[in-house]
Amino acid sequence: MRKFWKVFFIIIFILAIATVIGVSLYISSMYVRARTIPLDKEALTSLCVQVDVFDSENKPIKEDNEVNRSHADIKTLSDDTLNAFISIEDKDFYTHKGVNYKRIVKAGLNNLRTRSLREGASTITQQLVKNTLLSSEKTFERKIKEIALAQKIENSFDKDEILELYLNVIYFGNNCYGIESASNYYFSKEAKDLTLPESAMLAGIIKSPAKYSPIKNHDNCLARRNLVLSAMYNDGKISTENYKQASEKDIALNINNDRKNRLNSFSQASIDEAEEILGLPARQIALKGYKIYTYQDSSRQKALDSALENSKVDCNYAGIVIDNSKHAVVAYNGDSNFKILEAKRQPGSCIKPVLVYGPALNEDIIYPCSQLLDEKTTISDYTPKNVGNVYHGYVSARESLSKSINIPAVKVLSYVGIDKAKAYAEEMGIDFDERDDSYTLALGGMTYGVNIKELAGAYSTFANGGRYARPSFVSFITDKNNKLVYVNKTKEKEVMREDSAYLLTDMLRTCAKSGTAKKLSTLNMDIASKTGTVGKKNSKENLDAWNISYTNDYTCGVWLGNLDNTPINYAGGNQPTEIVKEYFSQIGDKSTFKKPSTIVERDIDESELNENHRVMLANIYMPDRYKHSELFSTFNLPNDISNKFVELDRTEFSSKVENDYALITFNAKNYITYNIKDNGKIVSTISGKNGEQEVHIKIYSSKILLEIEYFYTLSPEIKREEQISLIKSESTYKNDGKWFM
Secondary structure, three states: OHHHHHHHHHHHHHHHHHHHHHHHHHHHHHHHHHHOOOOOHHHHHOOOEEOEEEOOOOOEOOOOOEEOOOOOOHHHOOHHHHHHHHHHHOOOOOOOOOOOHHHHHHHHHHHHHHOOOOOOOOOHHHHHHHHHOOOOOOOHHHHHHHHHHHHHHHHHOOHHHHHHHHHOOOEOOOOOEOHHHHHHHHHOOOHHHOOHHHHHHHHHHOOOOOOOOOOOOHHHHHHHHHHHHHHHHHOOOOOHHHHHHHHHOOOOOOOOOOOHHHHHOHHHHHHHHHHHHHOOOHHHHHHOOOEEEEOOOHHHHHHHHHHHHHHOOOOEEEEEEEEOOOOEEEEEEEEOOOOHHHOOEOOHHHHHHHHHHHHHHHOOOOOOOOEEEEOOOOEOOEOOOOHHHOOOEEEEHHHHHHOOOHHHHHHHHHHHOHHHHHHHHHHOOOOOOOOOOOHHHHHOOOOOOEOHHHHHHHHHHHHOOOEEOOOEOEEEEEOOOOOEEEEOOOOOEEOOOHHHHHHHHHHHHHHHHHOOOHHHHHOOOOOEEEEEEEEOOOOOOEEEEEEEEEOOOEEEEEEEEOOOOOOEOOOOOOHHHHHHHHHHHHHOOOOOOOOOOOEEEEEEEHHHHHHHOOOOEOOOOOOHHHEEEEEEEOOEOOOOEOOOOOOOOOOOOEEEEEOOEEEEEEEEOOOEEEEEEEOOEEEEEEEOOOEEEEEEEEOOOOEEEEEEEEEEOOEEEEEEEEEEEEEOOOOEEEEEEEEEO
16 A cells, blocks of 8 residues: 555656646746747837728717827936836836746745735736737736846836936826826826826826726725825835825815816727727727727717716716617717726616516516505615605506506516526626615615616617617727728627517606606607606715616617705706707607507406406406506416306495484496496486495385495496395395396
């Protein structure tokens, strides 16, 4: 046995050595190949470059698509500015030869431990390579190329030249490439005039421009800035007094508003999407001569721009238009100091069709006419409230959605189930955090929320017969030789049945006609709509206002709010709906929703619906006044047929004597006429009334025999008669019933 284990360990040792040798040879071969890659000095040193973006007619989009508009000379920058970047990004910058092997080994061990490529241990030189010469993919081979090219840069430029190149290409968020651009945008000053806390803030941003955005994530940015200051202090780059004074200051921005509209233009959104597609930063896309061809429709873009501009709202905003069948963004515009498509906002009631009513229809849980009880309720420790704490009793699902009543939506979500409902929404491009597991979801209560592209894209599913594909700005991309390098190939998936999507659309038509989006009712077009308003907790102020509307061909979405959560004075049914209305008024849309063959109209018993809140089909004998037509899916038709006007149920009468009067009490039906007779003469008639009725009859003798004849109003051939005998002195009675046909 001992000999066996000895041989076993020898074999394991040999295999380990062989593996190490094999990996070393593989890495060496990759490194040798990487050393043959020529150093593109133009990509490193080119200053202002521009990305070419075209609309759907292949015409250039005349928007500002420049990258690195300005340049900072390292000799003009303060020591605090330079040291801020060196302390937080690469302490050994002036001593290594482009690669810090100690950091690489440490990062490699951490990556093995976490089973990820999260840590890269990149030096400033390597970051320069990554931002100018290579894609952003996280692979081992790219890392080897990065190391080889970093060493070439170190042999071609001195340290100050490398640092200057780095500071002029690094990305600071909000379209700011280079420190001069970032300083101009965030502080409206030249980079040479940056203070210590301003320099530390900019040095902190570059690790993750979205996460550490001073505009959207103030607290994250402040903590990161102070970490930079701490690193500078520990490195002996600033004094104790300077460290204390700088770290105690809040972040003080002075945004240059002349440049903010570039952040949320159609072309910028297209460039951002192209960066994701190609795995390249915008600077490299420009330097390599890539051309981005988009789906922009110039006429629709002009109409959207006009509608947004004419609204004159005093907050951040965004509008988007999607071609439903192509899943293509044809118009987009926004206004904010931060990229709106990179932000998440609470959707409010706009999530109800996606998460609640759509899934419930597709799971055959409700009909549009299903009655839902709107009352104070608690579900799983959650007590939802309606706007103004107003409760409506029984309302239809159609009315609940169109008027955006909250409690029925929470109830329907409970019928569907949170996990199943989220699965539907996820299939329509809505992402959830793992903490999103409560019934507040029915009202849009998400940890992070959605952006306008995601929400409008989800709605386009309904117009597209239940089929979803992620909306795209980019149609195709060519290289500098006009050779195709990317073509958008839409991959649709069926999220819900066509009939379910149509029923939901029909409910949202009601919202546009008489619900919260009724401002659209004057449009001469077939349109469906939903509004959403997000209030500030414990306040009457609002944070977000939405309208998402669609025709058969196009979806238009509008969001109003402030990314810094400053309150707004708008609600979804007002300004956002007005903007959508103006857009469609300008552009027009004659398309109509196409009713699937699986949608049918059926008459239902209206009295049964109103009295017992059951959906029952009307029978052939039922008069028109007691029924109305509703839409149903052939996959989910009501099983029960009303027996009203086929046979007459016996009515229970209660009677007693009070002084000289006989008091008769009973529950009346509005489709039945009741004749009360004394000695064959009609003394009282009840007709067209619902609910409990009281009839007082004068008694002239000690005994009285009353006859109550009742029959269907429009079918008197179906008749019943009750006889009531009363003895005045004893206050007793006897009922006898007989059919008369």
